[in-house]
Amino acid sequence: MNTGPSLDATVVAMCSALADETRWSILTALGQGDASASALARSLPVTRQAIAKHLGVLQEVGLVETVQVGREVRYRVIGTELSAVARRLDAIGTEWDRRLAAIKHIAESI
Amino acid sequence: MNTGPSLDATVVAMCSALADETRWSILTALGQGDASASALARSLPVTRQAIAKHLGVLQEVGLVETVQVGREVRYRVIGTELSAVARRLDAIGTEWDRRLAAIKHIAESI
DNA sequence: GCGAAATGCAACCCCAAGGTTGCATTTCCT
DNA sequence: AGGAAATGCAACCTTGGGGTTGCATTTCGC
Numbered sequence: 001m002n003t004g005p006s007l008d009a010t011v012v013a014m015c016s017a018l019a020d021e022t023r024w025s026i027l028t029a030l031g032q033g034d035a036s037a038s039a040l041a042r043s044l045p046v047t048r049q050a051i052a053k054h055l056g057v058l059q060e061v062g063l064v065e066t067v068q069v070g071r072e073v074r075y076r077v078i079g080t081e082l083s084a085v086a087r088r089l090d091a092i093g094t095e096w097d098r099r100l101a102a103i104k105h106i107a108e109s110i
Numbered sequence: 111m112n113t114g115p116s117l118d119a120t121v122v123a124m125c126s127a128l129a130d131e132t133r134w135s136i137l138t139a140l141g142q143g144d145a146s147a148s149a150l151a152r153s154l155p156v157t158r159q160a161i162a163k164h165l166g167v168l169q170e171v172g173l174v175e176t177v178q179v180g181r182e183v184r185y186r187v188i189g190t191e192l193s194a195v196a197r198r199l200d201a202i203g204t205e206w207d208r209r210l211a212a213i214k215h216i217a218e219s220i
Numbered sequence: 221g222c223g224a225a226a227t228g229c230a231a232c233c234c235c236a237a238g239g240t241t242g243c244a245t246t247t248c249c250t
Numbered sequence: 251a252g253g254a255a256a257t258g259c260a261a262c263c264t265t266g267g268g269g270t271t272g273c274a275t276t277t278c279g280c
Contacts, residue, residue: 008134016129018199021122022238031206038256050239052257071247072256079206086200089128089192096141096189132268148226160269162227181277182226227276233269240264246257 010061014085017061022046023054027063030077034067037075120171124195127171132156133164137173140187144177147185 017023025044029035037055041048055075058064062081067074127133135154139145147165151158165185168174172191177184 012129012131012134015125019122019126019129020238024118024122031209036256046238047240048257049241049259053238070256076210077206078210079203079208081203083200083203083207086196086198086203088196090196090200093189093191093193093196096187096192098189099141100186100188130268146226156268157270158227159229159271163268180226222280223278224280225276225278227274229274230272232271234267236265236267238263238265240262242259242261244257244259246255248255249253250251 010081011085011088013061014063014081017057017063020054022050023058026051026054026058027077030064030075034074034076036069036072038072040075120191121195121198123171124173124191127167127173130164132160133168136161136164136168137187140174140185144184144186146179146182148182150185 022044026040029040029043037048037052040051040055044051055064059066059075063078064075065078067076132154136150139150139153147158147162150161150165154161165174169176169185172188174185175188177186
């Protein structure tokens with residue numbers, strides 16, 4: 001189930017995938033329901049091929065999975081990976097703030 | 111305190127900032143303790159100017175703050191913003207999975 | 221006072237990534 | 251059967267971002 005030891009590479013890849021507005025448009029569109037690349041292309045201001053590429057990177061990091069429906073390929077958003085990375089990030093942030101608090105505590109104890 | 115209504119722009123900016131390995135190197139280095147750009151340049155395989163740019167974008171999204179110490183500018187990691195965005199992402203992921211579960215439930219009820 | 225260290229700014233290089241057009245192929249539907 | 255729709259693949263264009271070098275400026279320490 002777990003893909004490997006260090007999640008760091010995953011984190012960077014995930015953030016990289018989420019660092020594009022068009023990709024977010026696609027994701028939110030898919031949040032309304034599964035859709036094919038062509039269908040998405042009709043409701044977004046970019047080419048079908050561009051969307052196909054984006055769906056590729058989204059699938060790569062596990063944000064999306066594909067479902068064959070007849071001749072078309074439907075895409076579906078998956079939240080599991082996102083939540084996993086998110087929790088990891090939260091932990092890191094909390095850790096940083098914890099360090100900060102410790103320093104401040106020491107400073108005040110003088 | 112709050113910077114605005116929609117966090118979306120913030121989320122993209124944050125992800126964009128976290129989508130670079132060098133930036134993570136800087137962040138983890140700063141996790142060991144505050145440091146100046148020059149100091150970081152000594153322990154990382156990139157130029158001081160490159161690091162300065164990175165620190166700029168990190169500061170822009172609130173991952174880092176600066177502390178003047180004599181003639182040098184120390185940088186310090188802040189976890190608050192990161193945690194905030196992380197929780198938002200987690201919520202989004204959970205939402206997606208919730209939708210998924212609902213669909214699966216409907217499918218099984220037939 | 222003066223050299224050395226820290227910073228700021230600007231011009232420049234290079235490549236990955238987002239986007240497009242074009243074409244070939246498959247597959248559904250009437 | 252045959253046309254329309256969906257997909258895949260490839261070549262190509264262009265911009266932004268990561269990185270560097272070079273120089274000017276400030277400021278600490280001796």
